[in-house]
Amino acid sequence: MTVSENEISTDQAPADELVYYRLQFRDGGQQFTGAGPFAGLIPGTVVMVQTDHGPEPARIAGYSPLCGCRELKSQVSYQIERLGQGAEQEKIVDLAESEKIAFKACAKLIEKHKLDMHLVRVERYFSGSKMIFYFTADSRVDFRALVKDLVQEFRTRVEMRQVGVRHETKMLGGIGTCGRELCCSSFIKNFDSVSIKMAKEQDLPLNPTKISGVCNRLLCCLTYEYETYKKQRKNMPKAGKRIKVDGAQYLVKRQMPLQEAIVAENSDGEDIILTKEQWHQAQPLKKENPEEKEKRKKRGK
Secondary structure (H helix, E strand, O other): OOOOOOOOOOEEOOOOOOEEEEEEOOOOOOEEEEEEOEEOOOOOOEEEEEEOOEEEEEEEEEEOOOOOOOOOOOOOOEEEEEEOOHHHHHHHHHHHHHHHHHHHHHHHHHHHOOOOOEEEEEEEOOOOOEEEEEEEOOOOOOOHHHHHHHHHHHOOEEEEEEOOHHHHHHHHOOEOOOOOEOHHHHOOOOOOOOOHHHHHHOOOOOOHHHHEOOOOOEOHHHHOOHHHHHHHHHOOOOOOOEEEEOOEEEEEEEEEHHHOEEEEEOOOOOEEEEOHHHHOOOEEOOOOOHHHHHHHHHHHO
16 A cells, blocks of 8 residues: 555654554565654555665554553664655555565576475565575575576575575464464564473473464464463472371372462362462472372272
8 A cells, every 4th residue: 555645644753752653564564663753654654764784665554552661661673764755655566566576586497497495585675785585495405506597687686595484484474273363473573492391381282283383383372371380380289299288188180370279189089179378388298108009099999
């Protein structure tokens, strides 16, 4: 969507007051937080932001929610330098079209050179000084001949950047099993390490189909509540331990971190739930000897 200059509000906010917006560099791409002294910018407005390789155009996607703590300032990914001029608004449309053309041309060259690689996306700098071709491959690829052909075709610097399946999914986007847009394509900037231990800590089923994302890797969201579960479990009686509460002995079966409760087996073999007030006063007992364990099993039968 292109916004005419007549529709753009150029109200200047006070010098010490920043207005926060959500920015998009590509249609349907990830949104970032940007700030600048420009009030009343409507969705679709082209603005110029400073990146690590120079100024790049972005579109306003809407206002960004402010930080709830007044003493803290919202963190931003980019600073809005100025509004896009008429020629720059047209150029951002041409930029997206040139990336599509480059993608098709590169795909044909990959087929021509019979390279075992999958092209994911093409990015071109606004200045035209460089093009980045993102691809996936199972092993190292000798793409020197491909780069020569691309340089000859587009007359600019060319970089071939190999990415993993998680980054590929981040670029392509999609819908997760939760029904929402993928976290990686919507707001995650850097991937954290995810392990099966995180799923175990949260009592999740260890079925790969249940805890894997569309990239066939462990779900990124397993990291979100891991530290909370870990902190809650830290001071709770562990499964397999024997405790004494109000004169009665119990065998801890499992923990319920969110409820701050535990499931324990009493001397009659019944499972009961002990609240935090109950197990907090519990006294640890020595490990059960084999004879007592056998007697308890018989009582359970």
